[in-house]
Amino acid sequence: MQFTEEQFKEGQVLLFDKPxxxxxFQLVNKVRWLIRKAYKIKKIKVGHAGTLDPLATGLLIICTGKFTKRIEEFMGQEKEYTGTIVLGATTPSYDLETEIDATFPTEHLHDDLIQNATAQFTGTIQQKPPVFSALKKEGKRLYEFARAGEEVEIPSREVQISEFEITRIKLPEVHFRVRCSKGTYIRSLAHDFGKALESGGHLSALRRTKIGDFDVANAISLENFETALKQAEA
Structure with missing residues (x-):
């Protein structure tokens, strides 16, 4: 893995495995800083295609130079995730960012019930984004309302889920794989899935594995990228 200053300016599509x-945003800033440091340049355009929450890992596409113009193109592609839903409890953020706020029975749950519930969440569905999200309403981020304890009405929106597969059940944990359109919140999917099972649910782990034809199997770690740039500095 070797890079030149000219390659970064002309444009690179870099696949990172976000820690x-x-x-x-932190990963983009670090990549930009490493490139500037390696080639002693003052400015270089660097951006990412599709935000991942801090508690999620996996594929993040980072574009440099002239390829930053292609970010919207990459963001519009279908994405694949794997993860874990914990049934029997909910959190305000729909994941582990916040503490459990309610618990529910799970004695009624069985494998067939869980597997069959996925049908409700495939195809074109209506979904409400989590209140703990960076979406804006009235000029403020939704999480700003949430952290201030203010009620806010969040309209639902249409998303596409082409595949929703339960890969392992070990209650209260349910492991899954999902393929979905831009704008889908997997945290909301976890919350709504738990609600459909009358047990509550929240996301405990999430990993993005694909964006279009890009696969996390071909992604590099930040450490390996830094090592490659140090070779360029030498």
């Missing part, structure tokens, strides 16, 4: 607890 846990990093924001997408």
């Amino acid at each position: 846990l607890n990093w924001t997408s």
Whole structure:
């Protein structure tokens, strides 16, 4: 893996495996800083195609130079995720960012019931984004309302889920794989899935594995990228 300054300026599509607890913005900033440092340049355009939550890992497409113009193109492609839903409890953020706020019975759950419930969430569905999200309403991020304890009406929106597969059941954990359109919130899917099972649910792990034809199997770690740039500095 070798890069030149000219390649970055002309445009590169870099596939990164985003680490846990990093924001997408932090990873972009780090990549930009590493490129500037390696080639002693003041400015370089760097952006990402599709935000991943800090508690999610996996594929993040980062574009440099002239290829930043292609970000919208990549963002519009279908995405694939794997993850884990914990049934029997909900959280305000629909994931582990916030503490459990309610618990529900799970004694009625069985494999067939769980498997069959996925049918309600495939095809074109209506979904409400989580209140703990960066979407804006009236000029404010939704999470700003949530953290201030303010009620806010969130309209539902149409999303496409082409595949929703339960890959393993070990209650209260349910492991899944999903393929979906841009704008789908997997946290909302976890919450709504639990509600459909009358048990509540929240997301405990999430990994993005694909964006269009791009696969996380071909992604690089930040550490390997940094090593490659240090070779360029030498």
